[in-house]
Amino acid sequence: MSSTSASWTSFIKSLASYNGDLSSLTAPPFILSPTSLVEYSQYWSEHVDLFLAPNFIQQEPNDIDSVELKHMVAVLRWFISTLKSQYCSRAETLGGEKKPLNPFLGELFVGKWTDESPSKKFGETLLVSEQVSHHPPITAYAIQNKTNKTTLQGYNGVRASMSATALNVRQYGHALLSYENLNEKYLITLPPLHIEGILMAAPFVELEQKSYIQSSAGYVAVIEYSGKGYFSGKSNSFKARIYKNISEAEDKTKALYTVSGQWSGVSSISRGNTVASDAQVFFDAKNSKPQHLTVKPIEEQSPLESRRAWQKVAEAIRANNYNLIHEEKTKIENEQRELRKKEAADDTPWKQKFFEEIDYTTLTEEDDETGYVKLANMANLSLKNVPSGTRKGSSKDNETEAGSHWRFCPERLDTTDIVF
Ligand SMILES: CCC(=O)OC[C@H](C)CC[C@H]1O[C@H]2C[C@H]3[C@@H]4CC=C5C[C@@H](O)CC[C@]5(C)[C@H]4CC[C@]3(C)[C@H]2[C@@H]1C
Numbered sequence: 133m134s135s136t137s138a139s140w141t142s143f144i145k146s147l148a149s150y151n152g153d154l155s156s157l158t159a160p161p162f163i164l165s166p167t168s169l170v171e172y173s174q175y176w177s178e179h180v181d182l183f184l185a186p187n188f189i190q191q192e193p194n195d196i197d198s199v200e201l202k203h204m205v206a207v208l209r210w211f212i213s214t215l216k217s218q219y220c221s222r223a224e225t226l227g228g229e230k231k232p233l234n235p236f237l238g239e240l241f242v243g244k245w246t247d248e249s250p251s252k253k254f255g256e257t258l259l260v261s262e263q264v265s266h267h268p269p270i271t272a273y274a275i276q277n278k279t280n281k282t283t284l285q286g287y288n289g290v291r292a293s294m295s296a297t298a299l300n301v302r303q304y305g306h307a308l309l310s311y312e313n314l315n316e317k318y319l320i321t322l323p324p325l326h327i328e329g330i331l332m333a334a335p336f337v338e339l340e341q342k343s344y345i346q347s348s349a350g351y352v353a354v355i356e357y358s359g360k361g362y363f364s365g366k367s368n369s370f371k372a373r374i375y376k377n378i379s380e381a382e383d384k385t386k387a388l389y390t391v392s393g394q395w396s397g398v399s400s401i402s403r404g405n406t407v408a409s410d411a412q413v414f415f416d417a418k419n420s421k422p423q424h425l426t427v428k429p430i431e432e433q434s435p436l437e438s439r440r441a442w443q444k445v446a447e448a449i450r451a452n453n454y455n456l457i458h459e460e461k462t463k464i465e466n467e468q469r470e471l472r473k474k475e476a477a478d479d480t481p482w483k484q485k486f487f488e489e490i491d492y493t494t495l496t497e498e499d500d501e502t503g504y505v506k507l508a509n510m511a512n513l514s515l516k517n518v519p520s521g522t523r524k525g526s527s528k529d530n531e532t533e534a535g536s537h538w539r540f541c542p543e544r545l546d547t548t549d550i551v552f
Contacts, residue, residue, distance in 0.1 A: 137376060140333045147330070150294045153484055154515070155269065163335070165222060165230035166446035168438045170241045172232070172350070173261035173273030175217035176307065176423035180257050180277075182247045183208035186311050187280045194213040196518070196543070197388075200349035202314065205389060206376055207309065207318050208353045209415050211345060216394040216417040219325070219337040220368075224273035227329060231336040234429075234441055235263035236468045236484055243425035243436045245552050255279025258552050259425055260545065264484045264538055265289070266468075268302045272487040274540040281312035285502070285540035288322065288488070299327040299335075301521040305537075308504055317348040323519035338367065338528070339395070343521050346511035348376045348503060351388075357395075368396040378511050404412065424457055434550060452507055490539045502539055 139160035140516035150157065151238040177183050195202070217353040222230045241261040247254040254277065255413065261273040272287040286307030293300050303322035310317045323343040329335045339357035346352045355372040380386040384405045391414045392407050393399030397417070400411035433440040440463065448456035475481055492515045508515055514522045514529040517536050521527045 136160070137284070137333065141209075144331060148292050151295060151537065152291065154290070154292050156498055157231070160230045161449060161452050161457055161541060163231050163333070164449050165226060166449040167222075167230075168233040168235050168239060168241070169269065169443055169528045170239045170263050170271050170438050172218070172288075172393065173223065173241065173271060173275075174259055174425050176214050176273070176286070177245060177257060177259065177275045178217045178424065179213040179420060180254055181208065182206070182213045183251065183257070183275070184254055184277060184280050184282055184318070185210065185286070187282060187313060191359075198349075199298075199352055200347065200518055201374070201388065203311075203314065203316060204345075204347050204349070204351040204353065207356075208372055208374065208391065209348070211320060211353075211355075212370070212391070212395050212399060212415050212541065213417065213420065215368075217422050219339065220396050222420075223336055228333075229327070229337055231467070233445065234269060235266070235438070236267040236441070236464060237263055237472075238436055238485070239263040239387070239426075239438050239441060240434070240436045240485070240550065242550055242552050243427040245425050248423060253279075256547075258542075260486050262484060262486050264487050264489075270538065272484075272540070274486065274542070274545075276545070283312075283540075283542070284309045286295075286320070287538040293403070295326075297331055298327070299330060301325045301526040304517065306504070308502055308507075310503070315348075316508060317503040319346045319504060319511060321511075321513065322520070324353070324519065327367040336367075339370070341507075341521075344511050344513070346378070346507045346513075348507060348510075350510070351375065352378050352381055352511055353382050366394055366397075368394045370395050370399070383439050428551065429455055432551065436523055437550075485550075486541060486544050487538045488541055490537050492537055504537070514540070 142158050144360040184264040185206040185458060189202050189206055190198040218372040243259050257277040259275050262269050266270045268289055270287055272290040284307055287306040289301045289307040302324050307320040321343045323339045324341045325337050325339050327335045328338055338359035343355050353371055353372050353374045358369045359367050371392040375381040376384055387405035389401055390405050391399055391401045396417050398416045399414045401414040402408040402411035414527055430443055444460040448460055492505050494507050498525045512524050514524050516531045518528050518531050
């Protein structure tokens with residue numbers, strides 16, 4: 133048995149006593165990614181043209197659909213376009229899903245997408261991603277395009293549990309998309325997922341159950357996910373239906389549009405609630421090259437920036453040098469422990485740079501300028517700190533703890549010394 137499979141076998145055995153904290157797992161080096169989880173926020177905008185598309189969609193003279201419905205279809209297309217980068221990019225570049233580096237409190241990842249449009253109508257798009265919590269791990273992010281007054285903000289935390297053969301992951305958090313010029317906002321929830329293939333040491337992500345996109349214009353998209361052996365038998369499958377509002381979503385025959393196929397491949401769209409034979413191609417993930425963001429060289433980065441902070445660990449992982457990985461990781465962990473001790477002694481707790489914690493259960497729709505409360509109420513979603521997309525009153529809407537969420541503070545971006 134090779135050393136790899138020997139270490140993987142002992143790793144699988146360790147999973148039997150998995151305690152629910154992913155960072156506590158000491159996975160063997162070949163399953164470790166040299167990339168920190170704080171970098172995953174970039175996967176929300178590797179198709180900048182689709183992210184900005186609604187800004188360039190106007191009402192046409194003999195349109196059947198309202199312009200808001202046309203924008204809803206465009207936002208669904210952008211969302212579907214993010215999934216392959218979010219959930220398959222490690223499999224494509226590293227040969228399989230990997231365990232990301234566990235970001236330290238305050239770790240930053242910033243970058244920008246340059247304007248690749250022929251007419252230069254996009255302008256620059258900035259990403260700021262910050263580890264706002266270490267226990268539990270929570271990453272908050274904002275993607276801002278000032279030229280078209282378009283901003284995505286959101287946060288993500290995961291809770292995972294092992295079943296016999298898969299790691300089941302519940303995502304906490306949401307994304308909020310705002311098109312200021314259109315006076316439209318969208319709430320996007322995050323689907324549950326599971327990691328299959330762990331026993332064969334070839335892990336990959338499969339999305340499951342449902343997620344929602346609620347438009348401030350009332351339209352709502354309900355997306356159902358499935359993998360091999362479900363309704364289509366293919367991996368990475370989904371069926372999305374757009375409805376006039378959440379109450380009409382109770383009846384599939386009221387769907388205005390139905391989109392179905394593979395989020396990592398081709399999907400098609402047709403009117404109504406079935407996918408007709410003359411369905412049009414909706415999105416083709418395999419033939420839409422993602423645009424990677426530009427990150428400044430490590431020597432120009434601040435000590436809090438991810439690729440500079442983890443540089444030595446990332447090099448050790450790429451060299452498959454287990455002892456050096458452990459040595460360099462321990463240095464970072466000890467530094468962090470010392471910082472926390474000093475903060476506790478001086479009573480100067482760490483302050484998040486670009487985001488603030490917020491309890492939405494205390495806000496009325498009018499008070500909440502992010503628009504989250506109004507959109508969550510429109511979609512009948514819980515405001516509490518429960519798995520993303522939990523319907524109000526459902527069995528999972530049971531948390532007693534107040535709704536601790538994270539909100540972007542755009543004004544802090546204007547005064548920061550961080551260089552993009
Ligand atoms: C089971 C223990 C273990 O370490 O096995 C190693 C395996 C690679 C499986 C565990 C890791 O799998 C990784 C996949 C990661 C998710 C991938 C994409 C996203 C979307 C992004 O927008 C937010 C983060 C999220 C949900 C990642 C969260 C962390 C995951 C589950 C990693 C697991 C530790």
